[in-house]
Amino acid sequence: xxxxxVCRPAEAKVLxxxxxVIPLDAFAGQRVxxxxxxxxxxxxxxxxxxxxxPTVWVPAADAPTVLLITSDTHRGDHLGLSGRGVTIDTPIxxxxxxxxxxxxxxxxxxxxxxxxxxxxxTGTSPRDTGVMSNYMPVSDEPTTLAEVFRDQGWTTMAALxxxxxxxxxxxxxxxxxxxxxxxxxxxxxxETIADVTRWLPDADGxxxxxxxxxxxxxxxxxxxxxxxxxxxxxxxxxxDPSLPDPDTGSGGLPSFMREIRDLDYGRALYKAxxxxxDGLLGGIxxxxxxxxxxxxxxxxxGEAMGEHGIWFNHLGxxxxxxxxxxxxxxxxxxxxxxxAVPVLHTDLARTLLDLAGLRDAxxxxxxxxxxxxxxxxxxxxxxxxxxxxxxxxxxxxxxxLILNFIPRDLPLLRERRAPHEVELYDLRTDPHCEVNLVDxxxxxxxxxRSQLVTWLEQATGAWAGTANQDEEMLxxxxxxxxxxxxxxxxxxxxxPDDCAWCKRFDD
Numbered sequence: 044x045x046x047x048x049v050c051r052p053a054e055a056k057v058l059x060x061x062x063x064v065i066p067l068d069a070f071a072g073q074r075v076x077x078x079x080x081x082x083x084x085x086x087x088x089x090x091x092x093x094x095x096x097p098t099v100w101v102p103a104a105d106a107p108t109v110l111l112i113t114s115d116t117h118r119g120d121h122l123g124l125s126g127r128g129v130t131i132d133t134p135i136x137x138x139x140x141x142x143x144x145x146x147x148x149x150x151x152x153x154x155x156x157x158x159x160x161x162x163x164x165t166g167t168s169p170r171d172t173g174v175m176s177n178y179m180p181v182s183d184e185p186t187t188l189a190e191v192f193r194d195q196g197w198t199t200m201a202a203l204x205x206x207x208x209x210x211x212x213x214x215x216x217x218x219x220x221x222x223x224x225x226x227x228x229x230x231x232x233x234e235t236i237a238d239v240t241r242w243l244p245d246a247d248g249x250x251x252x253x254x255x256x257x258x259x260x261x262x263x264x265x266x267x268x269x270x271x272x273x274x275x276x277x278x279x280x281x282x283d284p285s286l287p288d289p290d291t292g293s294g295g296l297p298s299f300m301r302e303i304r305d306l307d308y309g310r311a312l313y314k315a316x317x318x319x320x321d322g323l324l325g326g327i328x329x330x331x332x333x334x335x336x337x338x339x340x341x342x343x344x345g346e347a348m349g350e351h352g353i354w355f356n357h358l359g360x361x362x363x364x365x366x367x368x369x370x371x372x373x374x375x376x377x378x379x380x381x382x383a384v385p386v387l388h389t390d391l392a393r394t395l396l397d398l399a400g401l402r403d404a405x406x407x408x409x410x411x412x413x414x415x416x417x418x419x420x421x422x423x424x425x426x427x428x429x430x431x432x433x434x435x436x437x438x439x440x441x442x443x444l445i446l447n448f449i450p451r452d453l454p455l456l457r458e459r460r461a462p463h464e465v466e467l468y469d470l471r472t473d474p475h476c477e478v479n480l481v482d483x484x485x486x487x488x489x490x491x492r493s494q495l496v497t498w499l500e501q502a503t504g505a506w507a508g509t510a511n512q513d514e515e516m517l518x519x520x521x522x523x524x525x526x527x528x529x530x531x532x533x534x535x536x537x538x539p540d541d542c543a544w545c546k547r548f549d550d
Contacts, residue, residue, distance in 0.1 A: 143372025
């Protein structure tokens with residue numbers, strides 16, 4: 044049997060995948076050899092293409108589907124149904140939550156894209172992956188979620204909206220039969236969703252894991268004008284020189300906002316990006332193949348909107364940058380349920396495997412469905428790492444503690460921090476971490492710091508790959524506000540010394 048395709052020229056903007064389906068009924072019990080050849084019959088010149096491994100499967104009308112949507116730079120309080128005092132329209136995501144399970148208090152283990160996604164796909168903290176920045180991919184040593192599904196016979200596809208999250212930048216291509224990302228920089232969600240729509244027929248009759256990554260809410264915010272008009276009066280000029288100087292609390296503004304004098308305009312742009320993106324997700328969630336899928340929507344990290352003088356970026360590991368949306372829906376998921384249990388998104392991969400019937404697959408993490416009805420007060424501490432290994436946090440029983448590792452003196456920060464300085468906040472009365480209680484509540488600070496230090500001392504940090512050397516990608520990361528690390532990552536995260544802060548807690 045033979046299947047032939049005529050491929051588009053290399054100048055085409057979209058280089059398509061083409062699939063050949065060959066019925067094997069007539070070859071039952073026989074050995075089948077697959078031969079692939081690519082030719083340029085017009086010029087005779089050498090040509091190249093990517094080839095996925097051939098697979099054999101029995102088509103099934105009810106082949107299961109798992110859809111994982113990661114919403115980049117998505118604050119947990121920016122959902123219409125969150126009830127956290129933010130007015131925003133996200134009807135599609137709200138409807139997804141209403142037909143499934145919504146976690147009100149989900150944290151990411153990291154505050155930047157690649158470390159968070161690597162943790163999500165391996166079920167492992169950045170403490171142990173060793174991936175601490177967007178400049179560092181994960182090696183091929185750990186088993187990823189996609190590899191588990193693929194090894195169980197699933198088709199695996201990933202459509203990404205940022206180049207640095209592709210395999211070269213993140214190492215997360217392992218396990219995916221098909222992965223697409225922008226050729227440079229980032230792209231709007233509409234283009235990424237278009238890839239998914241083109242691909243879905245190729246998975247007909249086969250179990251499918253699909254990862255869709257959307258990046259619209261990341262800086263620089265550039266929503267359509269009609270979306271912006273929902274949150275900011277278009278007759279107003281946010282750069283009007285007659286307006287007073289913006290009150291940034293001595294923190295700095297990112298370059299794309301330097302001319303802005305009305306800070307509400309930046310907040311409006313961010314909301315508009317999420318509302319526009321929400322509308323685009325409606326089409327994919329209504330697709331016949333995906334409408335009944337096991338579906339998860341999760342943020343990778345949040346965004347600061349002035350907390351601690353941090354404006355329109357995700358520096359720091361306060362709730363503004365760690366709290367993310369987490370929604371589950373589909374077969375096996377409770378309908379219309381909200382859970383207040385504090386969770387980490389590192390448990391999401393294990394949960395998706397269980398929901399897909401792959402409970403025997405070896406993979407770290409807890410089943411989030413099982414813990415969703417437990418008492419919030421019984422939840423274990425949650426730990427997170429700041430990008431580049433700058434700091435770590437522990438959150439437990441309503442308290443949030445940060446242990447800074449190095450001096451904090453960046454231009455975009457209002458507050459300066461000494462090495463090994465400790466911060467303590469009570470999230471029950473101070474959700475934005477405005478009042479540092481480290482002096483007023485020394486016993487709580489000592490207890491939580493001790494838990495964090497014990498956790499840090501158990502680090503392995505063994506999976507970091509070779510730092511990215513792609514000059515174009517490095518420039519793109521810097522344009523997005525990511526500063527290149529000054530040194531290679533180390534397996535040693537925490538080293539106490541005889542500074543005043545260490546002595547204070549060692550006494």
